[in-house]
Amino acid sequence: DTYRNQRFKLIPSIVEGPWIVKRGIGQKPALVGTKLHQTYHHGPNYLELCLDIGSSAIATASTNLCISHAEHLVTDVGFVLQGDEENELPEELLAAQQCRHIVFTDQKPLVRCNEYLRLQRLKQRKMTATSRAEAEAIQM
Structure with a gap:
């Protein structure tokens, strides 16, 4: 970098x-x-x-x-x-x-880039965990 x-x-x-x-x-x-x-x-x-x-x-x-x-x-x-x-x-x-x-108008406060990316990663992990749980439930 x-x-x-x-x-x-x-x-x-x-x-x-x-x-x-x-x-x-x-x-x-x-x-x-x-x-x-x-x-x-x-x-x-x-x-x-x-x-x-x-x-x-x-x-x-x-x-x-x-x-x-x-x-x-x-x-x-x-x-x-x-x-x-x-x-x-x-x-x-x-x-x-x-x-x-x-x-x-109706502007929202700016979120720092790193905070935004951290939230995106958390959301992605949650979606991945949900997908795994659904896949495991289907296999049972």
């Missing part, structure tokens, strides 16, 4: 929004794995990256700033794999997203 943490780069941009948000977020690329706790999950055809925003006071404050002004924001976020060697340059965009004027 150390290698991955050194590679995943996020490039934020506030396209529309209040000056305070534009100033607070900026457009500086960041290797988020050096600033946030990241968890990786993978299977045969996918790699999932979970960023724990709560692991950094600055990231938490930045997120709260954006949420408080979300209805007035248009944001672009680019994702790039960091190129360190000559053969890895120029870097190319891996993915991008745009969020426009999000309204957070």
